[in-house]
Amino acid sequence: MKKSTNLIIVLTTTAIISGLVLASLDNVTQPIIEAHASEVLKNAVTNVLPGIESYDREIKEGVEFFLGKNLNGTIQNVAFQAVGNGFQSKLKILVGMDLEMKTILAIKVLEQMETPGLGTKIETDPSDKKNPGWFYKQFFGLNLAKEKISYLKNETPNKEKGQIMAITGATISSQAVVDIINDAIIKNRKIFLKQG
Amino acid sequence: MAKTKTSLLAEFTKGLWQENPVLSMLLGLCPTLAVTSSAINGLSMGLAVIFTLVMSSALISLTRNLIPKEVRIPVFIIIIATFVTITDRSMAAYVPDLHKALGAFIPLIVVNCIILGRQEAFASKNNVGRSIIDALGMGIGFTMTLTVLGSIREILGSGMLFGAQVMPDAFAPWLVMILPPGAFITLGLLIGTANWINAKKG
Numbered sequence: 300m301k302k303s304t305n306l307i308i309v310l311t312t313t314a315i316i317s318g319l320v321l322a323s324l325d326n327v328t329q330p331i332i333e334a335h336a337s338e339v340l341k342n343a344v345t346n347v348l349p350g351i352e353s354y355d356r357e358i359k360e361g362v363e364f365f366l367g368k369n370l371n372g373t374i375q376n377v378a379f380q381a382v383g384n385g386f387q388s389k390l391k392i393l394v395g396m397d398l399e400m401k402t403i404l405a406i407k408v409l410e411q412m413e414t415p416g417l418g419t420k421i422e423t424d425p426s427d428k429k430n431p432g433w434f435y436k437q438f439f440g441l442n443l444a445k446e447k448i449s450y451l452k453n454e455t456p457n458k459e460k461g462q463i464m465a466i467t468g469a470t471i472s473s474q475a476v477v478d479i480i481n482d483a484i485i486k487n488r489k490i491f492l493k494q495g
Numbered sequence: 496m497a498k499t500k501t502s503l504l505a506e507f508t509k510g511l512w513q514e515n516p517v518l519s520m521l522l523g524l525c526p527t528l529a530v531t532s533s534a535i536n537g538l539s540m541g542l543a544v545i546f547t548l549v550m551s552s553a554l555i556s557l558t559r560n561l562i563p564k565e566v567r568i569p570v571f572i573i574i575i576a577t578f579v580t581i582t583d584r585s586m587a588a589y590v591p592d593l594h595k596a597l598g599a600f601i602p603l604i605v606v607n608c609i610i611l612g613r614q615e616a617f618a619s620k621n622n623v624g625r626s627i628i629d630a631l632g633m634g635i636g637f638t639m640t641l642t643v644l645g646s647i648r649e650i651l652g653s654g655m656l657f658g659a660q661v662m663p664d665a666f667a668p669w670l671v672m673i674l675p676p677g678a679f680i681t682l683g684l685l686i687g688t689a690n691w692i693n694a695k696k697g
Contacts, residue, residue, distance in 0.1 A: 306566045313570050317577040324581055328588040335591050412598065415532050415673045416653065425653065426668075 339409075347395030347405040348376050360490045367395075376404055377491060381483030385475040388412035390421075394480055400488040401444040406435055406480065418472035434473070437463040438480070447481045450474060503628055510632030516609045517640040517682075518689040523609040526600045527641060528678040534657050537645025539593050541638025543586070543601060547578045548610050548630040552618040556626035559619045571614045572605070579604045609637060640685070647681050648672045 351367035365378040378395040391410035456462035465473035618626040652672030654662035
């Protein structure tokens with residue numbers, strides 16, 4: 300009996316001390332981690348919404364929209380996050396669009412853990428030293444009033460038709476980016492353009 | 496203590512080569528293979544392991560007479576997990592980019608067999624000084640191996656070392672080196688080389 304009491308005391312004490320240490324550490328690090336995350340998001344939003352001075356966050360039907368405003372506080376454009384599965388990881392992409400959600404202004408890949416050297420080219424392509432972001436920059440200015448985004452291989456894409464060039468060796472990652480953005484635009488367009 | 500004492504220096508150096516956790520004991524291979532797609536990832540993984548290993552060894556060695564045998568494994572795991580969480584949260588707060596690159600492998604240090612192995616085999620039987628030296632040796636041995644592995648893979652797989660271009664522009668990177676097969680191939684060759692050197696020494 301005495302032996303087992305001792306075991307319980309030792310384990311409980313260890314767990315309590317560990318809990319106390321971690322709880323106090325969390326108090327210190329959590330605000331820093333959150334501040335960093337919101338800083339990253341802020342930079343990303345200003346990146347995909349060109350020419351804005353500030354932005355507002357608005358939740359509509361559970362979807363988070365970032366409304367870009369100019370100096371006078373007039374709403375200029377809108378951004379939202381598009382999330383989905385890539386080839387081997389979750390992709391999180393921030394999409395900036397005009398207020399009618401017809402033209403993509405810019406996009407930014409927030410999170411990806413795709414195959415190094417292939418799928419990671421959706422974010423940066425180190426082999427293209429002059430323009431490492433060539434892939435995602437293809438989405439800038441795409442007009443989607445009539446068509447959805449589609450991707451091509453070995454053909455010159457036509458921007459007017461919403462076409463982009465897929466990455467050689469990473470078709471699935473390229474396709475995933477296209478699909479995720481298409482789906483998010485269709486879904487969010489309905490929510491955003493609904494009055495009230 | 497009746498058993499002959501190894502010198503402190505030998506206690507330190509054994510982890511670097513003769514008992515190198517990766518090359519000779521084949522411990523902790525999961526993070527070794529997974530994070531070494533670049534030299535900086537290997538080095539930072541190693542540093543995180545050194546911190547956890549040294550802190551857990553010191554604490555476990557200090558409390559070794561208080562912990563009953565029956566519950567030593569759960570107690571060790573709680574201590575190790577606490578230090579790993581400290582590392583993980585601090586890295587997320589102060590070096591977020593690195594934390595992102597190492598992903599799930601920081602929390603997984605908890606189940607890295609090198610750490611539990613050293614507690615069981617060494618820290619729970621030796622005094623604090625020796626345990627810290629042992630942990631440092633093992634940790635540095637692990638870090639060196641990971642950094643070498645990461646460097647080889649980064650040079651051949653992306654033509655860079657620590658993010659700086661080292662290969663001529665004409666060099667076409669061997670993509671396979673930064674993919675999982677490259678990890679197995681390089682690690683196999685490294686272990687083979689280590690065994691070959693040992694065999695030659697006789």
